[in-house]
Amino acid sequence: MTIITLTFVDSHLKTPVYFFFTNVSLEISFTSSCIPRYLYSIATGDRVIAYNASVIQVSFTDLCGVAEFFLLATMSYDCYVPVCKSLHSVTIMSNRVCRILIIFCWMAGLCVLIPPLSLGLNLKFCDSNKIDHFGCDAFPLLKISCSDTWLKEQMVIICAVLTLNMTLICVVLSYACIIKTILRFRSAQQRKKPFLTCSSHMRVVSITYGTCIFIYLNPTAKGEVTIKKVVSLLIFS
Template sequence: MAEKNLTRVMEFILLGFSDLPNLQEYLFGIFLVIYLSILIGNGLLIFITKTDPALQTPMYFFLGNFSFLEICYTSVTLPRMLADLWTQKRTISFVECAVQACFLYILGVAECLLLTVMAYDRYVAICKPLYYPLIMTHKVCIQMVLASWMTGVPVLIEQTYQIFSLNFCGPNKINHIFCDCQPLFKLVCGDTYKILVSTYVVALIFILSPFLLIITSYVKIISTIMKLPSTSGRSKAFSTCSSHIIVVGLFYGSACIVYFSPESSESGVADKVLALLYTIVTPIFNPLIYSLRNKDVIAAMRTLLPKSPRS
């Protein structure tokens, strides 16, 4: 027993999609195309929001930063998943797993907070239009973006340290596509009640609370829009918010289901599908949603695209 207690897991095995051996090459090709699409689509949005004079507003400043965040967020998990599909190795060291989880949490929380900031920007623009230039100055926008990136960092580093300080002394197979707290807790030797409570508290603060702030903002926004006298004014106001609402629904909907749903025997399969939803689907649809539903972005792309054939 003493010898068993001294044994500690030094590496994990990410099972991923190992239960689909005949589809490994197809999955690699699909996820490679998805990753390149995310890089190109969000990269194009960043370029347009930085260079087009018509898009030098707080709304597009936040959109450019959100697109950059999407690239970073996806890059924490997808390259590793592609490598596992290509090499069939699937092993990840204890330290690499901790680093991946830590960056995943930090960037995920940054995305929650930045989506909240974007909702606040729409709230000020629609509910307090006369004060908008005074409130949403460039300095304030930079401060909001930095706060979104940095606010959760100390707490999440500490939380990751607490998770990986647990006693992993038995099985080392993680039934997931990346290192995350839920499948990791199943490998812990000992009581996980305290760390589970701590994890849910952090999730409530950094996932659910921003979501409630977004809901509150849009309740006030919709209330203000409905009071507008002209139909065209209401339509324009709704169109400026619709893209953000869709992205919020995609990201928060899947994340809340993953982290607040009760455990079941099939939770491994469900978690993989939902993890793909909020780590891949949201980043890949973000450029499409904003480009197809935003007249300013469409106009910026039209001025950009014809330049290459003429040159």
Template sequence: MKLQQKSQEENVTEWVEFVLLGFCDVPHLRWFLFGVFLLIYMVILLGNGIIILLTKVDSTLHIPMYFFLANFSSLEICYVSVILPRMLMNLGTQQRAISLFACASQMFCFLTFGATECFLLAAMAYDRYVAICNPLHYPVIMNHKVCSQLVAACWISGVPVQMGQTLQIFSLPFCGSNQINHFCCDIPPVLRLACGEIFVNEMMVYLAAVVLVSVPFVLILTSYIKIISTVCKLPSATSRAKAFSTCSSHLTVVMLFFGSAMVTYLRPNSTHSAGTDKVLALFYTILTPMFNPMIYTLRNKDVTTALGRLLGK
């Protein structure tokens, strides 16, 4: 292990390299997990790639709803690519060491893409709100310029906050154990290795989580309360069913992603455990991106019809 020795007066050894333990507690499942995660990665790339392709080549999908969906699929590919390749490398080679810089870079990208996903899901909820509650003004309100600005804001809004959060976490001294009991450089397991008083850092994490997770979730909740109120007033049962079907896929993804993220970042620090954190992290980093293409294609007639036309060609 590489160590950086501080002055003799302080008598503290500070690590400049971490070890991602990942799933080393189940060595007999090493190659099984490698195969499962490799298959999941291929499914994520293929599923989200197909959605991106369909929204580009099929003219019937050239509307705001699918513009947001294409960006969401692109985001999912970026999101899992920060985590899964290194996880696969660690499982395959058993070389689990990761430098402080690489760990900080992974955390920054992971948190930034996570924040982007929160805001993008909120933008998609707003799009559904306008489409259902203000259908006559929808083409004017959700024009291409507005959609592009919303997407751009979603991609860049989390960058300064997550840059600051990553810098303040990695400015802490890390001493004692250098073993991160996780498969990626997430905030809770990294903070456990920090020396000294970290109360302020924990409060900053909670504040960032409230802003970047809770605020978009409240916006989504508000949009769907208004959507449900409007749909319930529709005279035709067919119209109500159609309106609900256009929102059900998005609402399912919201519940999967926000549910696991909120439990991870907003619950008290005393209730954190390595095993629980890893299981929850699997939901919002790997399983949700894998299910998203299935949810959006199987429950969306426009996408399945476009896929049929593409396969027919």
């Protein structure tokens, strides 16, 4: 909220990079879709969640999570433009282009979410109703369902693979061009500034992609989820 407020108040922060930072900061909706429920359960000891509430939680967390990958890919392009196209960066990353990219990120997240969510709404739970996870997520829900979940598992994996691959390719290509351009600089001081500018984004990309590849590219949801629970904490942190 501090980042969002400062970006709107300070006129010096009306730049594409801070515009994208503001939208990434909107992942407050990502954490707020589950963290308040966690705190409530810890404070009251009530660990029961209604079916409708679980569906809403899965929908919001997955939508914000998928949109974040596209935002990270867009931010990698925003890092690429000032380094590799410095003379045309203002024209390329205009306010109109930035708004279009942001709308695309959220619409892409919605398009990726709809197919697996529509298949998951007809799940039947006739045995266990205990979710072996901190919150409601796709694989923990599939694990306790007594329906045939093979198609749904494959749909989740396909959507995860497409999202990760498409966005990761954009990130890798952007940083490949950035590194290639930086290596052409003659002085170490000229090379240092672009690396410092991109380093924070690279760390976020590494943690986000690493944890989600580990969680969502497992071939089956019926397997062990204990390790996935621990790794998932990295996403919410």
